[in-house]
Amino acid sequence: MQRYENYKPVDDQWLGEIPARWNVAFLSALFDEHKEKNVGMKCTNLLSLSYGRVKKKDINTTSGLLPASFETYNIIGAGDIVLRLTDLQNDQRSLRTGLCKQSGIITSAYVTLRKRNDDINSDYYHYFLHSFDTHKCFYGMGEGVRQNLSYEGISKLTLLVPPTEEQEQIVKYLDWKTSQINELIAANKRQIDLLVEYMNAAFARARSKAKKFVKLKNLVRLEQDYISPEPDEYYQKAGMYNRGRGIFTREAVKGRDLGDSKFQKVLSDHVMISGQFAWEDATYVTTKEDEVAIASHRYYLLKVMSAELRPEYIWAYFMSDEGFMQLNICSHGSAGRNRPLNINELLNSVEIPMPDSEDDLRSVVDVARLVMAFRTVDKQKTALWDEYKTVLISDVVTGKLDVRNIEVPSYDFVSESDNNKEENENEEVDE
16 A cells, blocks of 8 residues: 655644645535434434444333433434534543434434535545544543533534545445454454353253252352552453453543442452343453452452352353343342342352363363453454554545555445444443
């Protein structure tokens, strides 16, 4: 891949220089803010912006924050660009841009951009604004305590204006390359899904041979090693993904900013369960690497006390249909996603099938460890692929790389929502 022949400077720090043949324009010259209230419930196709994608959502859902009426929502259409420009002060992790590909309604708290004429390529400008977002350029632009932005606040953003045919080629090229990356990520996740199936089969075989069932309270000990955070020390809070997909740590914050929760050390070789989302199978086995983190009192750490078991075996039980059912039975509540786990009920009611032999135990533990190892590798690979994708999009939409003469072959497009199904269906489970 090569650069353009000639460049010219642009008075915008994140751009630096652009191809000499390209022009620039204010955002307001290309896009209007689109506002159309859903008066009379003309539209019922509910959309949401999540993980940088505008997605369909069930309008009859009872979970999450719901409006008094969907008539206040904004009617949008294919080709509109949606920007979530709220709470810039506190949330600097989220992806804040999305391209709408269907008619629907979305919260009017978001800014919706509609192109001013048909010659403007919304796909190109979505890639451009996505790159602007990944460069963290929105942050610091907002107003108020929580740093919100309006259309007026972004109307003077500098947008690049490549020739129309180049915009089309850039979109074709980036769609192709991101599809390739998405397929690589998807292949890795399919491999992990197969390993999880293998683990479930190994546990089912061990259970079928079990001659003894022991209450969980007699096999594990609940450990909660609480700390007193120092105001000026930095701490990393731990959270969990659902469906047994692991533990994550947030960016370090000072003790004074941790909030009102009680916090405990995360100890390795424990079965960790989310007290809020156990019913979504937010369970995992902690490792040495997790000990850098702390967890709120809403997480439970179970230390295996029986010499006949390993924590991976207990985790495999919770990943089985039976264990998942027990987590749901012991999680009570009906207010949307608010179904806290009764840990004492779980400890006192659940009976674990004991492996009949060391070989049965080992067959489950080995494959559980393999699943965990592959998840670690997948996380590392996905981070690298995502980083490559981010850099590639940035370099192409800003003209650092010239893709005019690259031939895009025929291919089956793989969207990010297809390959990242795990992440898309899961809000990061936190305290």
